Amino acid sequence: MKRTRIAAALAAATLVLAACGGAGDDEGGGGGQAGNPGTTTGFDGTTIKLGVLSPLSGPVAVIGQPLTSGNQVWFDALNARGGVAGKYKVELVQEDTQYRPEVAVQQYNKVKGDVVAFTQLLGTPSTLAVLPQLRADKMLAAPASLDALWVREENLLPVGAPYQVQAINAMDHYLTEGGGTKDAKICTMVQDDVYGEAGQAGIEFAAKSYGFTVANTQRFKSGTENYAGQIGALAGAGCQLVFLTATPTDAAKIWGTAAQARFAPRWYGQSPSYTSAFAKSAIAPYLQAYVTIVAEGTEWGDDSVPGMTEMVDRKNRFAPQQEPDYYFAFGYNQARAMTAVLEKAVELGDLSRDGILKASREIGTVSFDGLMGDYEYGSADTRNPPRSSTLFKVDPAKPFGLATLKYNFSSQAAQQYQFTKANL
Amino acid sequence: MPKPHRNLVRDYAQDLRLFGSPMSKLGLVLMIAAFLVLPTVVQDDFWLSVLIYAGITAVGAIGLNLLTGYCGQISLGHAFFIGAGAYVTAKAGGDFGLPFPLWLLAAAAGGAVLGGLIGPFTLRLRGHYLAIVTLGLVFLGEHLWRNLDDFTGGNSGTSVDADVAIGPVNFADLSIFGESYSRNQGWFWLVWTLVGLVALLVKNLARTRPGRALQAVRDRDQAAEVIGVRAGRYKIGAFMTSSAIASTAGALFGSYQQFVSPDEWNLLLSIQYIAVIIVGGLGTVFGSVLGALFVGALPALIDRYSDVIPGVRTSVGDSGFISVFALNQAIFGLLIVLFLVLEPRGLAGIWLRIKTYFKTWPFSY
Numbered sequence: 001m002k003r004t005r006i007a008a009a010l011a012a013a014t015l016v017l018a019a020c021g022g023a024g025d026d027e028g029g030g031g032g033q034a035g036n037p038g039t040t041t042g043f044d045g046t047t048i049k050l051g052v053l054s055p056l057s058g059p060v061a062v063i064g065q066p067l068t069s070g071n072q073v074w075f076d077a078l079n080a081r082g083g084v085a086g087k088y089k090v091e092l093v094q095e096d097t098q099y100r101p102e103v104a105v106q107q108y109n110k111v112k113g114d115v116v117a118f119t120q121l122l123g124t125p126s127t128l129a130v131l132p133q134l135r136a137d138k139m140l141a142a143p144a145s146l147d148a149l150w151v152r153e154e155n156l157l158p159v160g161a162p163y164q165v166q167a168i169n170a171m172d173h174y175l176t177e178g179g180g181t182k183d184a185k186i187c188t189m190v191q192d193d194v195y196g197e198a199g200q201a202g203i204e205f206a207a208k209s210y211g212f213t214v215a216n217t218q219r220f221k222s223g224t225e226n227y228a229g230q231i232g233a234l235a236g237a238g239c240q241l242v243f244l245t246a247t248p249t250d251a252a253k254i255w256g257t258a259a260q261a262r263f264a265p266r267w268y269g270q271s272p273s274y275t276s277a278f279a280k281s282a283i284a285p286y287l288q289a290y291v292t293i294v295a296e297g298t299e300w301g302d303d304s305v306p307g308m309t310e311m312v313d314r315k316n317r318f319a320p321q322q323e324p325d326y327y328f329a330f331g332y333n334q335a336r337a338m339t340a341v342l343e344k345a346v347e348l349g350d351l352s353r354d355g356i357l358k359a360s361r362e363i364g365t366v367s368f369d370g371l372m373g374d375y376e377y378g379s380a381d382t383r384n385p386p387r388s389s390t391l392f393k394v395d396p397a398k399p400f401g402l403a404t405l406k407y408n409f410s411s412q413a414a415q416q417y418q419f420t421k422a423n424l
Numbered sequence: 425m426p427k428p429h430r431n432l433v434r435d436y437a438q439d440l441r442l443f444g445s446p447m448s449k450l451g452l453v454l455m456i457a458a459f460l461v462l463p464t465v466v467q468d469d470f471w472l473s474v475l476i477y478a479g480i481t482a483v484g485a486i487g488l489n490l491l492t493g494y495c496g497q498i499s500l501g502h503a504f505f506i507g508a509g510a511y512v513t514a515k516a517g518g519d520f521g522l523p524f525p526l527w528l529l530a531a532a533a534g535g536a537v538l539g540g541l542i543g544p545f546t547l548r549l550r551g552h553y554l555a556i557v558t559l560g561l562v563f564l565g566e567h568l569w570r571n572l573d574d575f576t577g578g579n580s581g582t583s584v585d586a587d588v589a590i591g592p593v594n595f596a597d598l599s600i601f602g603e604s605y606s607r608n609q610g611w612f613w614l615v616w617t618l619v620g621l622v623a624l625l626v627k628n629l630a631r632t633r634p635g636r637a638l639q640a641v642r643d644r645d646q647a648a649e650v651i652g653v654r655a656g657r658y659k660i661g662a663f664m665t666s667s668a669i670a671s672t673a674g675a676l677f678g679s680y681q682q683f684v685s686p687d688e689w690n691l692l693l694s695i696q697y698i699a700v701i702i703v704g705g706l707g708t709v710f711g712s713v714l715g716a717l718f719v720g721a722l723p724a725l726i727d728r729y730s731d732v733i734p735g736v737r738t739s740v741g742d743s744g745f746i747s748v749f750a751l752n753q754a755i756f757g758l759l760i761v762l763f764l765v766l767e768p769r770g771l772a773g774i775w776l777r778i779k780t781y782f783k784t785w786p787f788s789y
Contacts (some may be wrong), residue, residue, distance in 0.1 A: 101684075
C-alpha cells in the first residue's frame, strides 16, 4: 500500500516537472528600423553569424574545404572593409557533415539557434534532408550544388547555371564550332544518382532542340573500381562524342581506362568531373587532346575579368596557402550572393528569419563580376538563373590546369530551358 | 511468519520476472523518470536529435540482436530492411495519408514479408555463407531503390511527410496543460516509448519457449533439431521478426528526417549496426540499447567538444593534425577491436559484472 502511494507521488512529481519544460515557443526577432536592425537569433547587434554545413572530412572534403575557404576569404575581405553596411562584422560557424544526410540534420539542429542563415549547404542529399526543416524554421540557406531543383525553392539561395544548362551549352558548342553534326553518334556516361540525372536531362533536352538522338547511355555507380565494361560498350557503339557527368575520383578512372583502351572520342565533362590534380597526372596528355570541361567563370588569374583579379588578390591576402581551385571560386560567389541578402535585410531593418527571407526576394539581379553568370533573384517562382557557360581546355601550364576555350556564352536552347518546381 | 529473503527464488515464474528484485524495481522507476523529464531539461535541439537518432538505432539494433545474438544468424542485410521500412512509410504515411499506428504497422508488415522471402536461404546456409548472401541484399536493395522511381522517387529520393498523431495527440506539435513542446521533444518521447515497447516484445520472446528454441538453434542447430526444436521454422521466424523490427526503425527514421534517399541504405549502415550489437553485447536486449546510445552519442560528444580536445582541426585552415571525422573513425575502429578482445560480452557484460559485484558483496571476487 505504502509503496504504491510513494510511487504515485513520484509519478505526479515527475509529471509536474515535465509540464513546465516546453520548448515549443518560437522567439520573435527584436524590432529594428531601416538600416539599424534589432538583435535577433544569430545577431547580437554587432556581429552577424552565418552557418556553414559542409563535408570538411571524408571523401568529399576535397570539395568542401576549398569551398568553405572561398566563403571565408570573401567575408574576411568584407570584414576588413567594415562588414555588412560598413558596420556589422560577419562570422562563420562551420560544421562538418561528412556528406551524410543524417549528420547534416544533426549539425543543422546544433547551430540553427546561433545563426541568421546558412551561407553554404553542400551536397544534394544533405540539402534535401535539411529542406523540410528549413521550411519549418523559415531559414534561408545557400546550396553549394548546381541542381535545377533549387531554383524554385523559397528557402534556398542558389548561384550559377544549373547542370542542365552546362550540358545544353556543351552540345550547342559541339554542333556549331566543335565540328559535330546531328547525325554523329552522341553518347552519355552518367553517374547513377541525382547529379547524373541532371546531366542526362540536359542532354535529352538538347537532343530534342537540335534534333539528334542519344546513341548510347552508360550509367555507373560512384566508386566503381573497373570501367572497362562501360568504355567497351561506348567504343562498341561507335561513339564520336561522350558527355560525362561524374566526380573527380571516378572521372580519373574513366579517362584512364579510355586512354588505355585507345578509345578517343570527343569528351565533354561537367564541371565537377575535373580537379586540378589531373593536370599533373599521367592522363594529362589524353585530357589535353580529347577533353573539354564545361563550367562557369574564367581561368584562374585571368586579368581581363575584374572580378578574378580582385579574388586572386584577396586569396593571397587572407588565405595564402590555399591552392587555386574551381570550388574556391564557387564558395566565394556564394558568399557574394549571401552578402547581397544581408545588405538588403539591414537596409530593411530586419535580420530575423522572416526579414532574411523577405530580403532574398527583393535583391533583384546580383552580378558576380564575371566569375559566374548574373542571377535574377526574386520570388521563387520567377527566379531566372544564368544560362551561360564557359568551356575550358586542359592545359598543365595554367594554374588549376584549365585554359579558357570559349568565355561566357549562352545558347538559344539553354535560354528556353524551363525550371519547374521539384515534386519532393 | 517471517518473509523469505528478497533475492530467494522459489519457482520458475519468479525467476523469469523482468523486474524482480527491489533494486531493479527502483531502476525501472528511475528509467521512467529520466525518460519523462529528460526532454524538459535538455531542450537543445542538437542533443535531442542525437538522442532521437540513437533511439531509432536502438530499435533497429534490438531487431538485429534478436537475429544474430539470440538465433546466431549473421546478417549484413539489415540496411536493406531499414530502407524498405522508410519507403513503405513514404508511401503509406505520406502518399496515402494513413494515420500513425497504421503506417507503422504497414512498415513492420512489409519488413516481415521481405524477411520471410529471404528466410528460406537460412535453411541451407550458415555462418560466412549466410553473411555473403545477406551482403548481396544490400546491393540488390540499392539497385531497387535507385530504379523503382514510382515507389522510392529514384535517385532524387523522396520526402516522407507521414504525420505522427495518435488521435488528438500529435507528437510533432505537443501541448499538454497549455505548455507547448517542440517537435524534437515530442519525438524523443515517441521514439523512446517505442524503444521500450520493442525491448519488452523481444525480451518476452527471449524468456519464453520460442526464445529457448532460438538459443538452442544458435548453439547447435542440428542438436536442437534432434531434440525436437524445428530449427527451420525458428530461423525463418527470427528473420521475419528481426526484419519487421528493422523496418519499424526505418519507418521512424524516414518520418523523423522527412526525406530519404538511396544513398543512405548502404553497407556502412549494416556494419554500423553490427558494431552496435557487438559493443552493446550480443544476445541481450539491454546491450542493444546501451550500444546504440554509445555508438550514436560518442561521435556527437567528440564533435561538440572538439574545440577543447588538443590537436583536433575544427575548421578549414585551422591548425591541428587530425580532423574530428578521422578521430571519430579511429575511435570507432578501436572500440570494436577492444571490445572483441577484452570484453566480448560488450557493455552489457560490464554492467552485469558490476551488478554481480554488489549482489555478492562482501564475497565478490
